[in-house]
Amino acid sequence: MGNKAVVELINVKKQIGKSTIIDDISLKVFQGEVFGFLGPNGAGKTTTIRMMVGLIGITEGEVLINGISIKKNYEKAISNVGGIIENPEMYKFLSGYDNLVHYARMVPKKITKDRINKVVHLVGLEKSINNKVGRYSLGMRQRLGLAQALLHSPSLLILDEPTNGLDPAGIREIRTYIRKVAHEENMAVFVSSHLLSEMQLMCDRIGIIQNGKLVRVETIGDIIDISKEATIRFHVDPLDKALHFLQSFYEKTDMEIVDDYIKISLKQEQIPQCNKGLVENDIRVYGITSTQATLEEKFLEITEEK
Numbered sequence: 001m002g003n004k005a006v007v008e009l010i011n012v013k014k015q016i017g018k019s020t021i022i023d024d025i026s027l028k029v030f031q032g033e034v035f036g037f038l039g040p041n042g043a044g045k046t047t048t049i050r051m052m053v054g055l056i057g058i059t060e061g062e063v064l065i066n067g068i069s070i071k072k073n074y075e076k077a078i079s080n081v082g083g084i085i086e087n088p089e090m091y092k093f094l095s096g097y098d099n100l101v102h103y104a105r106m107v108p109k110k111i112t113k114d115r116i117n118k119v120v121h122l123v124g125l126e127k128s129i130n131n132k133v134g135r136y137s138l139g140m141r142q143r144l145g146l147a148q149a150l151l152h153s154p155s156l157l158i159l160d161e162p163t164n165g166l167d168p169a170g171i172r173e174i175r176t177y178i179r180k181v182a183h184e185e186n187m188a189v190f191v192s193s194h195l196l197s198e199m200q201l202m203c204d205r206i207g208i209i210q211n212g213k214l215v216r217v218e219t220i221g222d223i224i225d226i227s228k229e230a231t232i233r234f235h236v237d238p239l240d241k242a243l244h245f246l247q248s249f250y251e252k253t254d255m256e257i258v259d260d261y262i263k264i265s266l267k268q269e270q271i272p273q274c275n276k277g278l279v280e281n282d283i284r285v286y287g288i289t290s291t292q293a294t295l296e297e298k299f300l301e302i303t304e305e306k
């Protein structure tokens, strides 16, 4: 992952009438990185994306693409962006290739034949590119949309729920190609979804949006770590002494006394070590119970599993 921010949202706000739809969102997406924008329906993903590409105005704040303001210098900023925001327009009676040629003519930048062949290869449509789009599956059409968005070599690719309506095989394909273009074209990819399970497999980092607010940003590594943690209840006596010991042992972990036990988030493999320490400190251990919350529960129950 490069450390150049390709897109930067700075305190972005959207007000429609009296309601605040997007509330003070700031984030950066870097070169070569797939950033997942995760949130339930109605959280504000599409609204944010529409502001990022200048389809609707930004009430307050800034969106910079390669350092260029989308508000102040729209044409220049947007020339760096490729996107599938709404369903891409395709001509069903034309082949995939001819659709790309047609689209290439409308782009201000000159698109070479080599570039067309390169994007066809990038999205794995070599075998069917000369077939009529009317015969494509939805997954193939999505990939053709991706090819179209990549034609002018953008540095930022924005995809709004790219797997919507796809079957599992189609989802797997689009996921593979999204990762591939991010890495092979060293592009920043901003992709929205309401499915954590899907984002986990596709993204390097995930930002979670809820009610128009960015509530947390995590790397996939951290998400995997968090997924391994369980809520452990230590039924011990004396409680104060046990809490003191556990706090000295795991200074960064959240823990609290609830009724007659201590509640703490730990990985399973840490339990024996903890128990040993408690016993060695003359704390009586009456019981240890563990409950594994699902990842969805940990992330505020924001996702809906299919």
Ligand SMILES: Nc1ncnc2c1ncn2[C@@H]1O[C@H](COP(=O)(O)OP(=O)(O)OP(=O)(O)O)[C@@H](O)[C@H]1O
Residues within 6 Å of the ligand: 016, 021, 039, 040, 041, 042, 043, 044, 045, 046, 047, 048, 194
């Ligand atoms: N023009 C508008 N006027 C009033 N409210 C709006 C308008 N556009 C969007 N909203 C509201 O803003 C909120 C965010 O909508 P948005 O479409 O951005 O959510 P989303 O996260 O993309 O959801 P989905 O996954 O359903 O597309 C919703 O509560 C929606 O009702």
